[in-house]
Amino acid sequence: MSLTLAEARARAAAVSHVAYDLAFDLTRPERGDYGLRATVAFACREDETFLELVGAREVSLVLDGRPVEPDYDGARLRLRGLAGPGSAGEHEVVVTARLPYVTDGDGMHTFTDPADGARYVCAYVGMDVAQKVFPCFDQNDLKAPFTVRASTDQGVTVLGNGRASRDGEDGDVVHWSFTTTPPLPPAMFVVGAGPWHTRAWEHAGLPFAWHCRASLAAELDRDIDELQATTNACFDHYAGLFEEPMPFDSYEQAFVPGQNWGALETPGCVTYRDELLPRGRTTDRLRANRATTIAHEMAHMWFGDLVTMTWWEDTWLQESFADYMGYRVAEDAAGHAGRLVAFETTRKVNAYNADARRSTHPVAPLADDVPDVDAAATNFDMISYAKGNAALRQLVVWLGDETFLAGVNRYLSRHRFGNTVLADFVAALDAASDRDAVAWAQAWLRSTGFDTVHVRRDEDGVPVLRRAGTRPHRLWVAAYDDDLSPVGGELVDLADDEPVRLDALAGRVVLPNARSDTYAQVALDDRSASAFADGLPRLADPLARAVVWGSWFAGVRTGALGAEDYLGLVARHLPRETEPMIVTSVVNRTLTSVLATRVPADAAPAAVARLAEAFDEGLAAAGDDELRLAFVEGLAATTRDAGRLRRWLDADAADGVAWYAALRWSVVARLAAIGEADAAFVEAERRRDGTVDGELGAARALAARPGADAKAAAWAAATEPDVSNRRFQWVMRGLWDVEQAAVLAPYVDRYLAAAPGLAERGQAFAQAVGGAFPAVHLDAAQLAAVEQALAGVSSTILRRDWEDELDDRR
Incomplete structure (x- = not known):
């Protein structure tokens, strides 16, 4: 039952002074459930209210010292006979129950590591999930301190929001407690138990640590110097930016199994998908992306945890800020140059795509436009993250960094440990600036879609800029000579519908938004468009090249650039690209988007072969291993040279370039897809691997085989009653293949028939089912x-x- 805005507002008006005391029995996780004793203290001005608690068994209830028959429907626990209207009675509810472990990452997740048989349990919560772990008032504006205890088996350590202490033993059982937290929203709760491998240190007077599964100890030890340095550098940088000190008493981070998000900003112990700690090579691109994620989650200690949105219409107040700060701080503090190149060619492109669909919404919609939590779940998208990030970057360009940070600090200090709405942030900006922040917010945050900056030439060859849209933009227009060497540029304000002449740039090739200052598509004049199409590799600045690639991606989306012409640009320019992140972005977008949505099924094999030739050419020309590996990733998904792929497997490297375990499995999947790896071959690889990566990689490879029997087996595996969301994702990833359209045609209909029922298994599974939409061309x-x-x-x-897929394909 999805909490509505009306219910949340009514409960927030009635309930206050909440505090949680939780005791978890996490012993013997093989039983399939865990024990819980939860004491919830609160004040209430009404005669009744409710706690959320999903799927609990053996529920008992004591209200203000009196045993009460639980009024429980499996989702809500009704509390009646409380203080009458107008009073503020203090109450204490004690709930004891048993709750199920889950395997879909939505709740108290359990995982048995196939590498060593070790068992882990960890609560992954977030929006609408805390109620699957403990009884709570599951809304952001009823923040509360948490006092937590846990009992575990011997040989296990625990993770949580506060500092952990080992309190003693009782036979085979160990008792733990955590320091009581400052007020937190229930969605930011975490507790976990398992034989974690830990590397700890102290910094700035606080305990820090990284944790991982025991089987990944060697990988954590390999990367710990970098992870520690990145963490310290980001922490120190934020300490210099923000006047509010770090609000929590520890900063631990853990690579955990089964996490559905890339990471979750649970204070005291941030959790990350353990795919971010790969076996084998750690590429520079992964290191940079990981540092961005570390900086993103650390920003949430202030944006989201210290100050929290009131209701879900203001998701941007935490996600847009964290996304912006993540890219900024990963570059400025952690030393990963070129983060805007990655943003421009990945997330920002995704934001434009999202903004062109029927599901688009303002960065900051009105509260009434998010009527319940189910509706809010769909707003954790590239509008709230990447478009909001780009809007904040434009805000900084428009206000100046010093003024922006002054407003941010006023906002954080005024609302520490509280809840806010858009108006609170705008008021802080207004107080720090002489500009009209209210008008800016209305134009940028309350409207949908994106503006387009058009370039035209007058009869004298002078570039003339005109804005199609309604937002003010301040952006850099770069200028180049005929060889695409930079010859200056201008900082331009497009604040109304009047055209802006750039007389000083007459006759020059121009590129608006070359520094990624704003969120707007670019429509180039013919002269500039032709120059970039003819000689893009001569453009020395990788960010400028990223902006051009972004314009080509947009052209494919709108149909202004046909698939054949786009593939020609890839074949001509990508082999000469020198920035690995651009190669990766172009490879991924071409393989996962353009081929499936824009290339007819009968033309797909030729298109794949053309791409393989381009990737091979790029590999031969690449001058360093990072760039070579980026082309290997594309080649591993497209080549039909089985002999070469097998040589890579035999050498456990690609043409002499060290790789990582997931790339090895991509090669196995490609061999399977072209009919060169049978079930016995895949099974031998699975046994060789021996990890959960191998289990999932094998599931993908088996599903990738082209025969009708293999596809039938894959479909049966994906639709097993107890299949986990993670296994479902990997099977379906292998099932769909643009070169196998004929054998896959029946499975499009089967997917459409089965998906609505599969999605009813829960939020996490619904996301997996939606993400498994047929990745083939649909007529x-x-x-x-x-x-x-x-x-x-x-x-x-x-x-x-599904609506998004329809919009993308039409």
Whole structure:
């Protein structure tokens, strides 16, 4: 049952002074459930209210010292006979129950490591999930301190929001406690137990640590110097930016199994997907992306944890800020140059795509436009993250960094440990600036879509800029000579519909937004467009090249650039690209988006072969291993040279370039897809690997085989009643292949028929089902079938994903 805005507002008006005391029995996780004793103290001005608690068994309830028969429907625990209207009675509820472990990462997740048989349990919560772990008032504006205890088996250590202490033993059971936290929203709770491998240190007077599964100890030890240096550098940088000190008593981080998010900003112990700690080589691109994620989650200690949005319309107040700060601080503090190149070619492109769909929404919608938590779940998207990030970057350009930070610090200090709405942030900016922050917020945060900056030439060859849209923009327009060497540029304000002449740039090739200052598409004049199409590699600045690639991605999306012409640009320019992140972005977007949505099924094999040739050419020309590996990743997904792929496997390296375990599995999957790896071959690889990565990689490879029997087996595996969301994702990733359209045609219909029921398994599974939409070209009849199937979809998440797919493909 999804909490509504009206319910949340009414409960926040009635309930206050909440505090949680939670005792978890995490012993013997093989039993399938855990024990819980939860004491919830609160004040209430009404005669009744409710706690959320999902899926609990053996529930008992004591209210103010009196045993009460629980009024419990499996989702909500009704509390009646409280203080009458107008009073503020103090109450204490004690709930004891047993709750199930989950395997989908939404709740108290349990995982048995196939590498060593070790068992882990960890609460992954977030929006609408805390109630699956303990009884709570599951809304952001009822923040509360948490006092937590846990009992575990011997040989286990614990993680949580506060500092952990070992309190004693009782036979085979160990008792732990954590320091009581400052006020937190329930969505930011974490507790975990397992034989963690830990590397700890002290910095700035606080305890710091990194944790991982025992089987990944060697990988953590390999990377610990870098992880520690990145953490310290980001922490010190934030200490210099923000006047509010770090609000929590420890800063631990853990690579955990089964996490659905890239990471979750739970204070005291941030959790990360353990794919961020790879076996084998750690590429520079992964290191930079990981540092960005570390900086992102650390920013949440202030944006989201210290100051928290009131309701979900203001998701941007934490996610846009963290996304912006993550890229900024990973470069400025952690030393990873070129972070804007990655942003410009990945997340920002995704934001434009999201903004062109029917599901687009303002960065900061009105509260009434997010009527319940189910609706809010769909707003954790590239509008709230990447578009908000780009808008904040434009705000900094428009205000100046010093003024922006002054407003931020006023906002954080005024609302520490409280809850806020858009108006609170705007008021802080207004107080720090002589500019009209209210008008800026209205133009940028309350509206949908993106503006376009058009370049035209007058009869004298002078570039003339005109804004199509309604937002003010301040952006750098770069200028180049005929060889694409830089010859200056201008900082331009486009604040109204009047054209802006750039007389000093007459006759020059120009590129608006070359520094990624704003969020706006660029429509180039013919002279500039032709110059970039003819000689993009001569453009020395990788960020400028990223902006051009972004314009080409947009052209494919709108149909202004045909798939054949786009593939020609890739074939001509990508082999000469020298920035690995651009190569990776172009490879991924071409393989996962352009091929599936823009290339007809009968043309797909030729398109894949053309790409393989380009990637091979790039590999031969690449001058360093990082760049070579980026081309190997593309080649591993496209080549039909089975002999070469097998040589890579035999050498456990690609043409002499060391790789990582996941790339080895991509090669196995490609061999399977082209009919060169049977089930016995895949099984031998799985046994060789011996880890959860191998289990999932093998599932993908088996599903990738082209035969009808293999596809039938894959479909059966994906639709098993107890399949985990992670295994489902990997099987479906292997199932779809643009070169196998004929054998896959029946599975488009099967997917459409089965998906609505599968999505009912829960939020995490619905996300997996939506993400498994057929990654093959769909003809008009198949698209019509998707439209018709939408009538049977009750999952808000799945409906949004399908509508987005339809919009992208049309």
